[in-house]
Amino acid sequence: MPIRVFYDGFCPLCLAEMSRLRQYDVRQQIRFVDIQRARFKQDYPLLN
Known part of the structure; x- marks a missing residue:
């Protein structure tokens, strides 16, 4: 299973x-x- 790395x-x-x-x-x-990226808040609403 891939992991996600969030970066600025x-x-x-x-x-x-x-x-x-x-x-x-x-x-x-x-x-x-x-x-x-423009869709970040839409794709990850719980991280806002």
Whole structure:
């Protein structure tokens, strides 16, 4: 079962770390979710 990692897409450090994690995620077991995307509040209403 994939895990979700929430990150701030406006943060340069967060973007760099997510890029690094993507390189290690060869089995594609991590779902990266940018909390700044337009649909975030709609897709994850309980996290607001």
